[in-house]
Amino acid sequence: MDHFNYRGDTLYAEDVPVADIAERFGTPCYIYSRATLERHWHAFDHAFRGRPHLIGFAVKANSNLAVLDVLARLGSGFDIVSVGELERVISAGGDPGRIIFSGVGKRADEIRRALTVGIRCFNVESEPELERIARIAAEAGVQAPVSLRVNPDVDARSHPYISTGLRENKFGIDIHAAEAVYRRAASLPQIRVAGIDCHIGSQLTSLSPFLDALERVLALADRLHAQGIDIGHLDLGGGLGIRYTTEQPPEPADYAEALEHRLADRPYEIILEPGRAIAGNAGILLTRVEYLKPTATHHFAIVDAAMNDLLRPALYQAEQEIVPARRDSGGESRDWDIVGPVCETGDFLGKRRRLTLAEGDLLAIRSSGAYGFTMSSNYNSRPRAAEVMVDGERMHLVRRRETPRELFADEMVLP
Numbered sequence: 001m002d003h004f005n006y007r008g009d010t011l012y013a014e015d016v017p018v019a020d021i022a023e024r025f026g027t028p029c030y031i032y033s034r035a036t037l038e039r040h041w042h043a044f045d046h047a048f049r050g051r052p053h054l055i056g057f058a059v060k061a062n063s064n065l066a067v068l069d070v071l072a073r074l075g076s077g078f079d080i081v082s083v084g085e086l087e088r089v090i091s092a093g094g095d096p097g098r099i100i101f102s103g104v105g106k107r108a109d110e111i112r113r114a115l116t117v118g119i120r121c122f123n124v125e126s127e128p129e130l131e132r133i134a135r136i137a138a139e140a141g142v143q144a145p146v147s148l149r150v151n152p153d154v155d156a157r158s159h160p161y162i163s164t165g166l167r168e169n170k171f172g173i174d175i176h177a178a179e180a181v182y183r184r185a186a187s188l189p190q191i192r193v194a195g196i197d198c199h200i201g202s203q204l205t206s207l208s209p210f211l212d213a214l215e216r217v218l219a220l221a222d223r224l225h226a227q228g229i230d231i232g233h234l235d236l237g238g239g240l241g242i243r244y245t246t247e248q249p250p251e252p253a254d255y256a257e258a259l260e261h262r263l264a265d266r267p268y269e270i271i272l273e274p275g276r277a278i279a280g281n282a283g284i285l286l287t288r289v290e291y292l293k294p295t296a297t298h299h300f301a302i303v304d305a306a307m308n309d310l311l312r313p314a315l316y317q318a319e320q321e322i323v324p325a326r327r328d329s330g331g332e333s334r335d336w337d338i339v340g341p342v343c344e345t346g347d348f349l350g351k352r353r354r355l356t357l358a359e360g361d362l363l364a365i366r367s368s369g370a371y372g373f374t375m376s377s378n379y380n381s382r383p384r385a386a387e388v389m390v391d392g393e394r395m396h397l398v399r400r401r402e403t404p405r406e407l408f409a410d411e412m413v414l415p
C-alpha cells in the first residue's frame with residue numbers, strides 16, 4: 001500500500017498532483033510520501049508490540065535527512081554501515097542509543113566515533129574486527145556492546161535467491177565458528193556480549209528462509225547459554241520484500257506472527273533492520289519524456305532520468321512499474337523501451353512497457369524509495385536529482401538538484 005494513486009486520470013502523491021511537483025522543482029525528481037513511510041514503520045512496530053523490540057531502519061535504503069527525521073520522530077532505531085550514515089542519523093535527530101552498526105569493513109575512526117556517541121550495538125562480522133573494537137574501546141576507557149553477525153548458511157537450493165546468508169558470501173561469521181568467537185568476546189573486559197545478529201538477504205518474498213535462519217540462531221543461543229554466555233537480543237536483520245510488480249511478500253504482521261510462533265516464551269528482545277519494506281514503496285522517481293525515437297526494431301522513449309539516478313534496472317535487471325502522470329495524454333500506444341541519456345547500452349529504466357506516450361509526458365517509476373537516490377551517481381557529470389517529500393497537501397524540497405558546476409567545485413588542476 002502506498003500513497004501514490006490516481007484520482008481520475010491524474011497521478012497524485014498523497015494530495016498533490018505529481019505534475020505540480022515537476023512544474024515547481026523540475027525533473028528528474030524523487031518524491032517521497034511521509035504518510036507511507038510512517039505507515040510502514042508503524043506496521044513493523046505494531047507487529048512486535050508483544051515483546052521488547054527495536055525497529056532499526058536500514059539507512060542505506062534511503063538516507064535523506066527528511067526521511068530519517070520522519071522516522072526518528074516516531075522513535076525509530078537505525079541500522080548503519082558507515083560513519084557517513086552515523087553522522088546523518090545524528091544530524092536528523094536520531095537517538096545514538098538506537099543505532100546498530102553493521103558492515104564487514106568498519107575502519108578504526110568509524111569505530112571510535114560510534115563509541116564516542118554511544119551506539120546501541122556493533123554487529124561484528126569477523127574476529128579481527130572484534131579485536132579491533134576491543135582495542136579501541138580500551139583506549140577510550142569504555143565497554144563496547146556487540147553482537148556477532150553469524151552466517152547461518154541457509155540452504156541455497158531451497159532458496160536460491162538469497163545471497164548474503166550463504167557460507168561462500170563475505171558476510172558474517174560462520175555459525176559453526178561463532179561459539180569460539182563468542183567465548184573470546186566474553187573473555188574481553190572491553191566487550192559486552194549483547195546479542196546475536198544475522199541478515200540473510202534482501203527482497204525475500206517468503207518466510208521460510210527467515211524461519212530457517214531463526215532456528216539456527218536459536219540453537220546457537222542455547223549452546224551459548226550452556227556455556228554461561230547469555231544474550232539479550234536477537235537481531236534478525238532486514239530483508240522483507242516488497243511488491244514491485246506481481247510479488248506477494250508477507251506483511252510485517254505475518255512475519256512477526258511466524259517469528260513469535262518459533263520464539264514462544266523465550267524472552268529475547270527482537271531487533272530488525274528493514275530498509276526496503278519501509279522506504280521502497282514510499283517513493284517514486286518522476287521523469288519527463290525528452291524524445292520518442294522509433295527504430296527498425298524498438299520504440300525508444302528517451303527520458304531525462306537515467307541509470308545514474310536509478311541503478312536497479314541496469315544493475316539487477318530489476319523491474320519496477322512505470323506509469324504516466326496523466327493517463328489521457330493522447331500519444332502513441334506502443335511497447336516502449338524507457339531509456340535515459342547516459343552513454344551505456346545498459347542505461348534503461350524499463351523494457352517493452354505498454355504505454356501511451358507523447359514528447360513532454362511525465363512518467364513515474366514506482367517503488368523507487370529504497371536503493372534509488374542512495375545508489376545514484378554523477379556518471380556522465382549528471383547532477384543528482386532533486387528530492388521532494390509530500391506531506392498531505394504540502395510539498396517540501398528536501399534536497400535540491402545539484403548544479404553542473406558544483407560537481408567539480410572541489411577539483412584542482414596542477415600548479
Ligand SMILES: Cc1ncc(COP(=O)(O)O)c(C=O)c1O
Pocket residue numbers: 058061079102103199201202203237238239240273274275276277370
Ligand atoms: C546488514 C543489513 N541489514 C539490513 C539490510 C536492509 O535490507 P532490506 O532493505 O532488504 O530490508 C541490509 C541490506 O540487505 C543489510 O545488508
Ligand SMILES: N[C@@H](CCCC[NH3+])C(=O)O
Pocket residue numbers: 060202203312370371
Ligand atoms: N541495493 C539492492 C539491495 C542490496 C541490499 C543491501 N544489503 C537493491 O536495490 O535491491
